[in-house]
Amino acid sequence: MKKRPTFFIKTFGCQMNRDDSSEMGRLLRGLGLRPAESDADADLVHINTCCVRQKAEDKFFSFLGVQRIRKEKHGRPIIGVGGCIPEKEDLRAGRQFVDYVVGAKHPQVYMAELAALIQSEFPGLDVPESMGPEATASAYQTVIRGCTNFCAYCVVPYVRGPEISEDPFKMRDEIAAKVEAGAREITLLGQNVLAYGYDLKPRRTLLDVIELIHDLPQLRRIRFVTSHPAWVKEEFVAGIAGMEKVCEHFHVPFQSGDDDVLERMHRGYTAAEYMEMIDMIREYYPGAGITADAIVGFPGETRANFDNTLKLIDRVRVDNIYSFKYSPRPLSESRDHDDVPDAEKKKRLAELNELEDGISRGINESLIGTDVEVMIESRSNSGGGRYYGRTRTSKLTDLACTRELRAGDTVTVRVTGATPHGIQGEVAGA
Numbered sequence: 001m002k003k004r005p006t007f008f009i010k011t012f013g014c015q016m017n018r019d020d021s022s023e024m025g026r027l028l029r030g031l032g033l034r035p036a037e038s039d040a041d042a043d044l045v046h047i048n049t050c051c052v053r054q055k056a057e058d059k060f061f062s063f064l065g066v067q068r069i070r071k072e073k074h075g076r077p078i079i080g081v082g083g084c085i086p087e088k089e090d091l092r093a094g095r096q097f098v099d100y101v102v103g104a105k106h107p108q109v110y111m112a113e114l115a116a117l118i119q120s121e122f123p124g125l126d127v128p129e130s131m132g133p134e135a136t137a138s139a140y141q142t143v144i145r146g147c148t149n150f151c152a153y154c155v156v157p158y159v160r161g162p163e164i165s166e167d168p169f170k171m172r173d174e175i176a177a178k179v180e181a182g183a184r185e186i187t188l189l190g191q192n193v194l195a196y197g198y199d200l201k202p203r204r205t206l207l208d209v210i211e212l213i214h215d216l217p218q219l220r221r222i223r224f225v226t227s228h229p230a231w232v233k234e235e236f237v238a239g240i241a242g243m244e245k246v247c248e249h250f251h252v253p254f255q256s257g258d259d260d261v262l263e264r265m266h267r268g269y270t271a272a273e274y275m276e277m278i279d280m281i282r283e284y285y286p287g288a289g290i291t292a293d294a295i296v297g298f299p300g301e302t303r304a305n306f307d308n309t310l311k312l313i314d315r316v317r318v319d320n321i322y323s324f325k326y327s328p329r330p331l332s333e334s335r336d337h338d339d340v341p342d343a344e345k346k347k348r349l350a351e352l353n354e355l356e357d358g359i360s361r362g363i364n365e366s367l368i369g370t371d372v373e374v375m376i377e378s379r380s381n382s383g384g385g386r387y388y389g390r391t392r393t394s395k396l397t398d399l400a401c402t403r404e405l406r407a408g409d410t411v412t413v414r415v416t417g418a419t420p421h422g423i424q425g426e427v428a429g430a
């Protein structure tokens with residue numbers, strides 16, 4: 001039998017990119033290719049890019065350079081680039097080694113172009129009949145693309161365009177198929193997921209989508225990310241509070257705790273409003289997992305501004321903060337501004353992380369001796385009856401169990417240890 005050509009997908013950036021990559025993988029399998037173990041074995045390498053941060057962009061160009069060298073030596077792989085970067089610059093200009101560029105559209109949109117390329121590169125390739133969704137215990141569903149918030153530091157509205165919501169009934173069918181194929185947890189994705197449905201007629205909300213999928217019999221958990229703080233309304237939180245499958249985890253990036261900086265970032269809320277919103281979530285979900293993003297060194301951020309961020313962190317005491325040094329992004333409003341010296345940014349970042357590590361450790365240690373529900377994600381690399389999973393509040397859990405577990409199983413875990421980054425435990429009664 002003729003050997004099937006292989007593909008490898010390299011993903012930079014956010015969960016939405018990972019969702020697009022998994023859809024891309026499904027399409028490539030549908031076109032007759034099979035997945036390769038690594039980029040070095042692949043006949044086709046598809047790179048899903050991200051330009052939200054300079055670091056991800058730098059990593060992409062270095063990965064692209066490696067593929068170029070392989071292609072010059074061996075004539076392969078076919079190189080394709082998708083995601084944000086092709087939306088802001090002509091990637092093929094001066095780079096003939098890039099075979100196709102598809103931008104940040106949904107992979108389905110460029111299916112025809114890709115199919116034509118693959119048929120010309122691999123003539124006579126027979127196409128398998130089934131193109132079913134991937135069988136993973138945790139699956140993603142992009143519900144809304146783009147963003148119209150225009151935060152001053154962000155490139156997303158320029159490269160991803162305005163918000164476009166997917167049809168709720170079409171998504172229900174897609175999610176049902178993912179559940180049928182083995183998914184037990186669905187994460188609903190959007191840059192601003194709570195803006196879902198405002199562009200639809202009739203108007204819909206994220207709550208409508210959650211209601212539509214909540215009864216799928218084999219589905220156990222529903223998550224949603226990212227929630228822009230200005231869009232977290234009590235009506236939504238009260239609405240999901242009665243739905244047992246919706247996990248009590250909110251990812252609500254505050255970015256800064258200083259009102260002047262927040263205003264210059266165009267975030268649309270004050271530090272006090274952010275704190276009130278967190279208090280409101282905790283009224284409905286006293287033990288909710290809350291995570292956030294923060295940026296240090298936004299242009300013009302003084303020491304006093306930064307101290308307000310530390311105060312906010314000390315007040316809201318969230319479970320985890322993903323913190324970043326500001327870097328100017330092309331197209332964004334603040335692209336020409338970067339006046340906080342790098343050494344000062346590093347110092348602020350270290351201070352922020354030290355404060356948050358202490359808070360995270362305290363929260364996680366308070367769970368020792370309690371029982372938590374964990375969904376298994378994978379076997380631990382250390383083997384020996386150890387597994388990784390996540391609590392409903394999204395805490396990474398390293399656990400021991402004497403019986404065999406599979407991804408998607410839910411178990412009750414007695415917590416025995418904690419670090420700032422997760423908890424350890426053992427399956428009760430195993």
Ligand code: SF4
Nearest residue numbers: 147149150151154156
């Ligand atoms: S909400 Fe702001 S930071 Fe988030 S994607 Fe939209 S513009 Fe960017």
